Amino acid sequence: MTEQMVYNSIHVSQSTFRGGLISPVHRWFRLTPSFGPELVDIMLEEMETAAHHRVMDPFSGAGTTLLQSKFREIESVGFEINPFLYFVCRTSTRLDLNPDRLRASLAAVEYAFAENVNKTSCLGVEELGIPLPKIHNVYRWWRQDVLKELLLLRNVIQTSPKQQTHRDFFLLSLAGVLVPDLTNVSLGRLQLHFIDKSTHDLNVWRSFAGHAKQMIDDLERISDTVIRTPAAVFHTDSTTLEGVGPLPHPVDRVITSPPYPNRYSYVWNTRPFLYFFEMFQESREAAALDLKTIGGTWGTATSVLSKGRIEPWHPIIDKWISPVSDEIRRKDPLMANYVMKYFNLLAQQIVSQDRLLSSSARCAYVVGCSRIKGVYVETDRLLAEIFEGLGLGYSVRKIERFRRRHSGSELHESIVYAYKA
Known part of the structure; x- marks a missing residue:
């Protein structure tokens, strides 16, 4: 050769x-x-x-x-x-989602998330009634306060938007900032590395919403021919x-x-x-x-x-x-x-x-x-x-x-x- x-x-x-x-x-x-x-x-x-x-x-x-x-x-x-x-x-x-409708869904998610955060303000993550991720040593991966808000936001996204395509879109938005932004790791080329984020300023809604808005803005830039091109x-x-x-x-x-x-x-x-x-x-x-x-x-x-x-x-x-x-x-x-x-x-x-x-x-x-x-x-x-x-x-x-x-x-x-x- x-x-x-x-x-x-x-x-x-x-x-x-x-x-x-x-x-x-x-x-x-x-x-x-x-x-x-x-x-x-x-x-x-x-x-x-x-x-x-x-x-x-x-x-x-x-x-x-x-x-x-x-x-x-x-x-x-x-x-x-x-x-x-x-x-x-x-x-x-x-890519065939309507940006304006996504913005309306995002506003609904924001309202429901804020309401859930207020209702559970006195509860710890294990008192929410939401099962923790079944990953080994879960608190090595996430701070308890961050994990609490992540679980609340994930559950709101899974129930608040009426359209499944909108739910998937916002779950992807959350995935886009979950690691490394809101998880106790740094992101190397080949593997994750655990780091101490106990003193980091981690804001779940700010990270998620910023990324979701960027994604919606991207959709507005895409031409109709790109949207119609099949990808299975x-x-x-x-x-x-x-x-x-x-x-x-x-x-x-x-x-x-x-x-x-x-x-x-x-x-x-x-x-x-x-x-x-x-x-x-x-x-x-x-x-x-x-x-x-x-x-x-x-x-x-x-x-x-x-x-x-x-x-x-x-x-x-x-x-x-x-x-x-x-x-x-x-x-x-x-x-x-x-x-x-x-x-x-x-x-x-x-x-x-x-x-x-x-x-x-x-x-x-x-x-x-x-x-x-x-x-x-x-x-x-x-x-x-x-x-x-x-x-x-x-x-x-x-x-x-x-x-x-x-x-x-x-x-x-x-x-x-x-x-x-």
Whole structure:
């Protein structure tokens, strides 16, 4: 694959989540391990994407690919296994809400919230009659006074607006400021870090209302053609696409970024959201989801991966991944199993989506190389070999290394372009 390798630096303001922080709608929810909207534009243009094409993201996350496709008036579809991120993606791409009606709903939420705060002024958070989030050590995550107002506001949003679309919109507004603004954490690129916010000025309504008003203002700037451009989102595992039937039209372009193989937990960063918004009711649910995901090593996944030996799923995995996994196994069997699981699932995902693609489909996968137990995992080259070796008719056109990861000079982030022959 040496002849397909190119180096083309793309600034972090374009390639990472930072670009979305100042972009309408993209800024509604910050997902740090995601690429930026401008990087989506770069990939769309590289693959000569036109308005009649259809774009897919099998790891849709917060919806960057789908949103940017909508802004370019290109139909799109996404898949997401994480129920909270599915909610974010689905709600963010629903742009046909009336701003004036949303402002009226926000005023109703404000009135009901103030009334509830006054009624419960003498009560502690555990006296409200509202179940606490079922996350381990809940007061490590939230100050009691802040959690009290958060629960009151969440419940008001779930009952005050008459339209479900308005409720979802304001729940997303609350999610947009929940972490890190109102939670005892700082937000790193790969994980959350607990910090002491006992003396911080945390104002639940001010944070929520400010973000909600910005979101409503964003809606006013969006054109009717963008609003009408379809963007469908499915809550499913992209390695199986269970429950996904034939799409109305074949997919022409795939733009995505699976989790990187650097022991990043796909679920851990979203734990406070999953439990606060009652998508999970038991502590073991987050660990169970992490076990299913590509890149999951947290909780139950750790105990499962520490047992036995995970075998390659396909001969091309055996050819290219087994040597890497065997080298890691001499130092850490658990991480050797993790690497094998990672590439097994990545290959299964490529195979599962094939039935949805057109015969001339083009794919762009953003991946990161890693060093695991001192062994260099050259994800971009390995993924390129897998694309060509699965027997699906792919030819790798280019591996574009666009950014050095901060953890090492040889650890690049790359785009692997694979086209159907």
